[in-house]
Structure formats: structure tokens, C-alpha cells
Amino acid sequence: MGLVGAAAISGVAVGFVYGMLAFSIVLLFKASGIPNFAQGNIATFGTFIVYLLAARTGLPLAAAIALGFLGTAALGVVIYLGGILPRGDGGTLNLAIRTLAVYLLLFAVMNLFWGVGQPFAFPRFLPATSVAVAGVSVSLLSMVTVAMAIVLGAAFWLLYNRTATGLVLRGIADRPEVARLLGADTARLSGLAWLLAGLVAVVVGLLTVPTALLSSDMMDGFFLYAFTAALLGGMTSLPGAFVGGVVVGVVSNVVTVLRGQEISILAIFVLLIVVLLVRPDGLFGHEVVERL
Amino acid sequence: MFAARAHSRTLPISLAILAALAVVGLLPIDQGLRYIVVLSMSWGIAAVGLDLFSGYLGQANFGQFAFVGIGAYSITALRSEAHVGVVPALLLTMALAAVLAAIVGSAMVRLQHFGAALTTFFFAFVLFNVLGGNTLDPITHSENGLAVPPLSWGPLDLSATGPWLYWLAWAMLLAAVLVTSNYANSRAGRALRLLKRSEPVAGTLGVRVRWTKLSAFVFSAVVAAAAGLPLSLAIGYLAPETFHFSNSITLFAMLVVGGIGSVAGALIGALIFTALPQFMQSTGAAEALLFAAIFLVFVIALPDGIFGLLHRAWRRVPWSLPPRARGERPRPAPRTGEQTPPDGGDALVAEDVSVVFGGVRALDRVGFRVRSGTIHALVGPNGAGKTTFLNCASGLLRATDGRVVVAGQDVSRSPAHQIRARGVSRTFQNPSLVPDLTVLDNVMLGLYGSHRWSLARDLAGEWASRGRQRVVGGLAAAALEQAGVPAERWDVMASDLSLGEQKVVDIARAIAGGSRLLLLDEPTSGLGDGEMARIAGLLKRLRAEHRLSILVVAHNVGFVQDTADTVTVLDFGRVIAEGEPDRVIADPEVVTAYLGVAESAAEVGAR
Numbered sequence: 001m002g003l004v005g006a007a008a009i010s011g012v013a014v015g016f017v018y019g020m021l022a023f024s025i026v027l028l029f030k031a032s033g034i035p036n037f038a039q040g041n042i043a044t045f046g047t048f049i050v051y052l053l054a055a056r057t058g059l060p061l062a063a064a065i066a067l068g069f070l071g072t073a074a075l076g077v078v079i080y081l082g083g084i085l086p087r088g089d090g091g092t093l094n095l096a097i098r099t100l101a102v103y104l105l106l107f108a109v110m111n112l113f114w115g116v117g118q119p120f121a122f123p124r125f126l127p128a129t130s131v132a133v134a135g136v137s138v139s140l141l142s143m144v145t146v147a148m149a150i151v152l153g154a155a156f157w158l159l160y161n162r163t164a165t166g167l168v169l170r171g172i173a174d175r176p177e178v179a180r181l182l183g184a185d186t187a188r189l190s191g192l193a194w195l196l197a198g199l200v201a202v203v204v205g206l207l208t209v210p211t212a213l214l215s216s217d218m219m220d221g222f223f224l225y226a227f228t229a230a231l232l233g234g235m236t237s238l239p240g241a242f243v244g245g246v247v248v249g250v251v252s253n254v255v256t257v258l259r260g261q262e263i264s265i266l267a268i269f270v271l272l273i274v275v276l277l278v279r280p281d282g283l284f285g286h287e288v289v290e291r292l
Numbered sequence: 293m294f295a296a297r298a299h300s301r302t303l304p305i306s307l308a309i310l311a312a313l314a315v316v317g318l319l320p321i322d323q324g325l326r327y328i329v330v331l332s333m334s335w336g337i338a339a340v341g342l343d344l345f346s347g348y349l350g351q352a353n354f355g356q357f358a359f360v361g362i363g364a365y366s367i368t369a370l371r372s373e374a375h376v377g378v379v380p381a382l383l384l385t386m387a388l389a390a391v392l393a394a395i396v397g398s399a400m401v402r403l404q405h406f407g408a409a410l411t412t413f414f415f416a417f418v419l420f421n422v423l424g425g426n427t428l429d430p431i432t433h434s435e436n437g438l439a440v441p442p443l444s445w446g447p448l449d450l451s452a453t454g455p456w457l458y459w460l461a462w463a464m465l466l467a468a469v470l471v472t473s474n475y476a477n478s479r480a481g482r483a484l485r486l487l488k489r490s491e492p493v494a495g496t497l498g499v500r501v502r503w504t505k506l507s508a509f510v511f512s513a514v515v516a517a518a519a520g521l522p523l524s525l526a527i528g529y530l531a532p533e534t535f536h537f538s539n540s541i542t543l544f545a546m547l548v549v550g551g552i553g554s555v556a557g558a559l560i561g562a563l564i565f566t567a568l569p570q571f572m573q574s575t576g577a578a579e580a581l582l583f584a585a586i587f588l589v590f591v592i593a594l595p596d597g598i599f600g601l602l603h604r605a606w607r608r609v610p611w612s613l614p615p616r617a618r619g620e621r622p623r624p625a626p627r628t629g630e631q632t633p634p635d636g637g638d639a640l641v642a643e644d645v646s647v648v649f650g651g652v653r654a655l656d657r658v659g660f661r662v663r664s665g666t667i668h669a670l671v672g673p674n675g676a677g678k679t680t681f682l683n684c685a686s687g688l689l690r691a692t693d694g695r696v697v698v699a700g701q702d703v704s705r706s707p708a709h710q711i712r713a714r715g716v717s718r719t720f721q722n723p724s725l726v727p728d729l730t731v732l733d734n735v736m737l738g739l740y741g742s743h744r745w746s747l748a749r750d751l752a753g754e755w756a757s758r759g760r761q762r763v764v765g766g767l768a769a770a771a772l773e774q775a776g777v778p779a780e781r782w783d784v785m786a787s788d789l790s791l792g793e794q795k796v797v798d799i800a801r802a803i804a805g806g807s808r809l810l811l812l813d814e815p816t817s818g819l820g821d822g823e824m825a826r827i828a829g830l831l832k833r834l835r836a837e838h839r840l841s842i843l844v845v846a847h848n849v850g851f852v853q854d855t856a857d858t859v860t861v862l863d864f865g866r867v868i869a870e871g872e873p874d875r876v877i878a879d880p881e882v883v884t885a886y887l888g889v890a891e892s893a894a895e896v897g898a899r
Binding site: 035037083086087090093094096097098100101102103104105107108109111112115220221224227228231235260261262263265266269272273274276277280 | 350352354396399400402403406407409410411413414415417418421422425426427537538541542544545548577578580581583584585587588591592593595
């Protein structure tokens with residue numbers, strides 16, 4: 001195993017981070033039909049909350065993280081109630097553009113109020129140790145990342161398959177009008193999806209900052225990779241999001257080692273276009289038949 | 293996809309704004325303000341180009357500013373490194389933008405979901421990284437950036453401090469507005485709005501879907517690249533940060549706030565976004581926050597922007613005139629040379645057509661013949677496969693097995709626009725008129741594929757395509773007359789028609805191209821008795837006077853008995869009966885399939 005092998009392995013780990021962000025994008029898309037362009041900045045926003053509480057108020061990190069989860073979940077709900085729900089019948093592209101406005105809004109808030117002196121070094125919460133697995137050293141962060149992905153995946157599988165709420169969420173995803181006719185309170189459930197997406201976003205942010213400095217534009221590249229992963233996975237498949245994330249992570253890491261970062265970004269762009277040309281519904285999606 | 297409707301003929305308003313900008317240019321304003329207006333005119337050029345793609349075609353482009361960056365860098369590098377003159381540099385750069393847009397676009401126009409939104413956004417991200425990276429370092433000088441050499445053109449000083457840059461930006465904005473307005477109001481622009489309404493419908497009317505979308509994308513990219521010239525001259529120094537990908541979103545925000553789908557709205561948005569900060573004297577971050585908030589409020593509360601708001605206010609004013617019919621009303625042209633196959637020939641033959649969706653056989657070896665000059669009804673319960681068959685015959689769906697032969701030629705593998713060119717046209721169950729075009733414009737769309745046009749002519753303006761316009765307008769008027777649409781309804785917006793009228797106009801659009809075979813999907817659904825009789829009369833007239841062959845999907849038994857020469861009954865994808873209407877409708881198997889008599893009796897018995 002040379003450098004490329006090590007890059008591929010770390011690519012799997014970072015791929016799970018992309019996968020988790022993609023997962024939260026798919027979660028929202030399924031529940032509300034909206035591609036959320038602000039999801040990366042929601043993650044950064046949550047991470048900023050944790051950072052400010054821990055580094056500037058002296059709160060213990062665990063408490064700061066707990067409050068970060070709370071605050072970001074609330075942010076998700078606020079975005080939904082304030083930005084998506086009012087006059088929400090203007091079509092999906094209108095809603096997608098609203099999330100772009102939210103993207104700009106969150107970015108501006110972070111720059112204006114917290115951005116002075118960025119980027120910041122986030123307080124260390126994981127020891128920087130690594131373990132040799134089959135001759136390749138794997139960092140503790142990578143292992144925690146994969147573990148978190150498994151926990152998240154399992155939790156959402158249970159939510160979707162073992163709870164009444166999950167059943168209705170699936171119903172909304174498949175046939176929103178029918179679910180509404182059957183009495184599902186779609187607004188409340190969509191709000192719930194935004195809340196859950198906020199929670200997942202904080203996890204993504206916290207798994208990103210140990211290897212990156214915290215800044216308001218930290219998630220820009222991440223977000224595009226995650227959205228690519230979501231589309232590769234078919235935009236509606238939760239496991240597909242992780243598979244897409246790992247594909248993107250491995251390709252980008254390996255190309256970065258071989259040809260540098262710039263070419264690697266280009267490679268992911270080409271990957272996105274090629275996969276969607278060959279399989280327009282992604283690797284795991286199914287064709288949506290338009291009724292004429 | 294956008295809720296906001298696109299507007300026709302907004303050129304006078306754009307010209308009024310340009311005139312106001314000319315007045316500002318003549319005033320003795322200070323250098324700082326002049327600089328701001330030049331910047332905003334540069335952004336305005338890019339926004340106008342974006343409006344064609346996003347406002348008229350209704351597709352998201354979140355990477356338009358990347359093409360401004362390509363334009364600025366390419367023009368500057370050609371001028372300073374290759375010592376090319378400014379005009380050839382501009383032309384070469386526009387060609388480069390066209391090539392890049394064609395490469396990205398040819399993939400993008402095939403993508404579904406949010407493919408276009410993400411690819412354009414991603415493209416801007418890639419460009420930003422390339423400008424700051426090492427690959428193109430010899431050209432872009434990476435983070436060091438490029439200094440823009442001052443420019444003078446003859447006696448005219450076009451550098452940032454000179455008096456003439458203002459007029460260069462103004463003239464380029466004027467050109468962008470003229471060309472984009474011509475595009476939007478021409479045949480090509482009507483096709484874009486049809487695509488926004490429905491791609492399959494556009495295909496069956498003869499529009500080459502991907503090619504048309506790609507043309508619009510390339511056009512908007514070329515216009516944006518041209519904006520790079522005044523922008524680069526004004527700022528004097530190019531750095532990657534200037535072309536940060538978030539600028540593309542800001543550009544989109546300008547368009548939305550100004551009013552998408554109106555050209556003039558793009559100007560309004562660009563002026564407001566660049567001029568306001570001057571009066572606020574605020575810092576960059578606070579300004580960004582304010583604009584993001586304004587953007588969000590507009591997308592939610594006023595998705596058609598300031599232009600839409602003014603447009604609605606104007607229509608409320610009591611003394612405002614009703615929209616006047618433009619120019620001369622086209623005279624109905626005499627119809628000539630309709631090709632009808634000889635009597636007894638078959639207009640359409642289905643040979644063992646099967647369609648399989650996953651595990652479902654939507655059509656199972658369906659075979660029947662539509663004799664030319666007859667009305668042939670296709671009936672059957674919901675889900676029997678009637679619309680699926682029409683989709684096969686019109687090229688929207690490929691049969692898994694079997695052939696569809698039209699006038700002796702196998703069309704099973706042909707795309708929709710080619711089938712249309714063979715004289716087959718169809719309507720859809722939901723009348724698919726473009727809501728923000730007039731009745732006449734909609735019918736002219738029916739002639740899209742049947743006459744030779746060129747995009748270049750469309751861009752040159754109405755005078756260049758006037759002759760053709762008159763021919764096509766005449767044919768459209770003739771079709772409307774045949775369909776019995778009174779002339780006073782021709783200039784009404786399609787969105788203001790009743791359902792019955794929409795269905796008649798839809799049929800007029802289908803016959804406008806000189807079709808031989810009409811495929812009509814439930815032309816009577818949702819109509820009252822009077823309107824249904826009107827449609828029945830129209831179909832019988834088309835058969836008698838124009839020898840058209842008609843395959844009509846219908847539910848109403850009375851309508852079928854009244855109009856059809858032959859009926860084919862489908863049930864679960866299979867032909868279960870065929871023949872004269874009276875005989876077929878009395879067939880016990882048909883009655884069972886239709887009413888589910890035996891089945892429901894058994895169910896009732898079981899309870």
C-alpha cells in the first residue's frame with residue numbers, strides 16, 4: 001500500500017463525512033422536495049455556535065456541543081418556518097432559490113458577527129492518534145467518523161422503519177398529496193425533517209473541524225461534494241448518499257495525491273456529469289414518470 | 293418551474309432605463325459614481341443574458357458569473373500577453389465562452405432533477421479554483437492576478453479614469469438588451485417558454501429539446517463573457533476573489549429582485565444592487581446581509597420582482613390601455629398541398645406494440661390500423677394503456693417491442709420532433725398551452741418545425757424575420773379559423789382562456805403544421821355538453837373538409853358514437869374489441885371491462 005492506498009483509505013473516511021452531509025440533504029429532499037443549497041452553511045453555523053460557546057465563554061466542550069445541537073436544530077426549524085413554509089406553493093425551483101438566499105444570509109451573518117480574525121483553530125476534542133490497520137495507519141478521527149455514520153444510518157433506519165412518524169415521513173416522500181389527504185400534517189413533519197437535518201449538520205461540522213480550520217466558508221467545497229454524492233446516490237436514497245459520498249471521497253483524495261487539489265475538484269465535476277449522463281437517476285434512484 | 297411568468301415586448305421599458313443611464317452619463321457626476329454605474333452596467337449585461345436562460349427557459353443557472361470571469365481574464369490575457377487588439381480579443385473570448393458553455397451545457401441539458409442548478413454552481417466553483425490554482429498560472433498568474441492594461445481606441449480613452457468607458461459599457465448593455473429582447477420575442481424565445489411549460493409537449497411540436505436548451509445556455513454565457521470587457525477595464529486588476537462563485541448567486545439575486553423573465557427587470561436589479569450600497573456607506577458584510585435578506589423576502593413574497601410589481605400596478609391604473617394587438621393582424625393563408633395518402637391507405641399501423649415498465653406490461657402486443665381520412669377512437673378504462681400508446685406513436689416513449697408505422701414509414705425509433713415532421717401531431721390530456729403567450733403565439737408554435745428558420749435571424753430582430761413571421765402567422769390564423777376560434781380571442785393570453793377554449797386552441801395548434809394524422813388525448817375530458825359538441829363538430833369537419841386522419845382517446849360513449857368510424861378497445865394493455873362504435877359498445881366483454889360488472893358483482897357477493 002503506497003501513498004495512493006493511504007489516500008484511498010482516508011478518502012473512505014472523509015467520504016463518510018460527505019455522505020453524512022449528503023444524507024441530510026436527501027433527508028430534506030425526501031420530506032419536502034427541496035434541494036437545500038444552504039445545508040453546508042447550516043453545518044458551519046452550528047459549528048460556530050459550539051466554538052463560540054467553548055472558546056469564548058469557557059463552557060465545557062460537552063455542554064457547548066449539546067447547546068450547539070439544540071441551537072442548530074432550532075435554526076433548521078426557523079429556516080423552515082420563516083423561509084420555506086410561507087407561500088410554499090411556488091414550485092420547487094422557487095424553493096431551491098430560497099435556500100440559496102438562506103445560504104447567502106447565513107454566510108453574511110457569520111462574516112458580520114463572528115468572522116473577525118477567522119479562520120479559527122477549533123479546540124481539540126479527539127486525541128490525534130492513529131492505529132495501524134493492515135499496514136495503513138488509520139486516524140482515530142476516521143474511525144469515529146465511520147462509527148458516527150453507522151450510528152446515524154442505524155438511527156434513521158429505525159426511525160423510518162420502526163416508528164409511526166417514520167412511516168408517515170416515507171409516505172410524504174413518495175406521494176405528498178396522498179399523505180396530506182390521509183391527514184398527515186406535512187408542515188409539522190417537514191419541520192421535523194429540517195430539525196433532524198440541522199442535527200446531522202452539526203455532526204458533519206464537528207467531524208470536519210479537527211482537520212480544517214473553522215471559517216465561514218469552510219463548507220463550500222464540502223457542500224458541493226456532498227450534493228454531488230446525493231445526486232450520485234439518486235437524490236432519494238439514504239444509503240445511496242453514503243455510497244455516493246465514499247465514491248466522491250476516494251476519487252477526490254486519490255486524484256489530489258496524484259495531481260493536486262485543483263485537478264481533483266475538476267475530476268469530481270467531471271464525475272458528476274458523467275455519472276448523471278450514464279445514469280440520469282443516479283446509482284440508486286428510480287425513474288420518475290411524468291404524467292402528461 | 294418558475295411561478296413568475298415571462299413578459300413579451302418589454303423593450304420600450306429597457307430602452308427607457310438605458311435613456312436614463314445616458315442622461316446620467318452626460319451629467320457632470322464625480323468619478324466614484326461613474327465607476328459604480330459602469331460596474332452596474334457590466335453586471336447588467338450578465339444579468340440580461342442570464343434572464344434568457346432562467347427567466348424565459350426557466351432553468352437554474354447558479355454559475356453565470358463564472359463566464360464573466362472567463363471573459364475578463366481571457367480578454368485581458370489576450371490583450372496584455374498576446375498583444376491582440378481589443379476587438380479581436382473580445383470576439384475570440386466570446387467564441388471561447390461559447391465552446392466552454394457548449395461542452396458543459398451539452399451534458400447539463402440532459403440532466404434531470406437539479407442537475408442544471410448543481411452543475412452551474414459547481415462550474416463556478418471549479419473556475420474560482422482554477423483561477424487561483426497553478427494549472428493556468430502562466431495565463432492567470434494565480435493569486436497574483438492580472439493587471440488590466442489601459443485601453444484607448446483611436447482618440448477615445450477607455451481606461452477606468454477616462455470619460456469613454458462609461459459609453460462603452462452603455463453601448464454593450466444596449467446591444468445585450470436588443471439582442472436578448474429579439475431572442476425572447478422571436479420564434480426561438482417562444483420555444484423556450486414552451487420548454488419551460490413542458491419538454492415532452494415541446495418535442496411533439498417539433499422543438500429539438502436539447503439543442504434549443506443548449507443554444508439558450510450558450511447565448512447567455514457569451515453575453516456574460518462580453519460583460520468581462522467593461523468590467524475588467526473598470527476594475528483595472530483581476531484577482532480570483534473578484535470572480536468568487538458566490539458572485540453568481542448575487543447575480544441571480546439581482547435578476548430575481550429586479551424581475552425574472554422581463555429583460556428590463558435584469559437591468560433594474562443590477563442597478564439597485566450596485567447603486568444602493570453607495571447611499572448606505574456601509575461595510576461589505578452588513579451590505580451582504582441586507583442583500584441576502586432582500587433576496588429572501590423577494591423570492592418568498594414577490595417572486596416576479598420589482599418588474600412584476602410595477603407591471604401589476606400598471607394594469608390596475610384605469611387609464612392604462614389594454615394590450616394592443618401588435619402590428620398588422622396576420623391574414624389567414626390559403627392552405628395548399630396537404631399531403632393525404634390515397635384513400636384506403638393506412639394513416640397509422642400498430643404492429644404488436646408492447647411496452648414494459650419494470651414488471652408491468654402497459655401495452656401487450658397491441659395491433660390495429662387507422663384508415664386514412666377516418667376518425668378512430670381508442671377507448672378503455674383508466675390504466676388500459678391509451679396514453680401510453682399515444683406516447684409511443686408520438687416518439688415520447690420507445691416501444692419495448694413491435695412497430696408503429698405512419699404513412700408507410702416505421703417511426704418506432706424516431707424522436708418526437710422527427711415524427712412531428714412526418715405530419716403527426718398530438719394534443720395532451722391537460723391542454724399544454726404556454727400560459728404567458730397569446731393564443732396566436734401558441735398556435736404559431738405548432739409551426740415550429742415546419743419552416744426553416746435561423747437563430748441568427750431571430751437575434752437580428754423582427755425586421756429580419758418579418759417575411760417568415762407573416763407566412764407563419766398566416767398559417768396559424770388559418771388554423772385558428774378552421775378550428776372556429778373567433779378572431780377577437782387571438783390576442784388573449786392563453787392563461788385567460790376557459791378549459792373548452794384551451795382544448796380547441798390546442799387542436800388548432802396541432803393542425804397548424806399541416807398534419808396528416810392527429811393524435812388527440814381526451815379532447816373532451818372535463819367539458820360540458822355544449823363544448824363537447826363543439827369539439828365533435830370540429831373533428832367531423834376536419835375529417836370531411838381536410839381529409840385528416842384522427843386517432844382520439846375518449847371516455848364519453850356518446851361522443852364516440854357521434855364521431856368515430858372505428859373503435860378499438862384496450863383493457864390492461866390488450867386489444868379486446870374493435871369495429872364500428874355501435875357494435876363494439878354493445879359487446880358484452882367491453883361492457884364488463886368498462887363497468888367491471890362481473891367483478892363488482894362477485895365482490896358484492898363475497899361481502
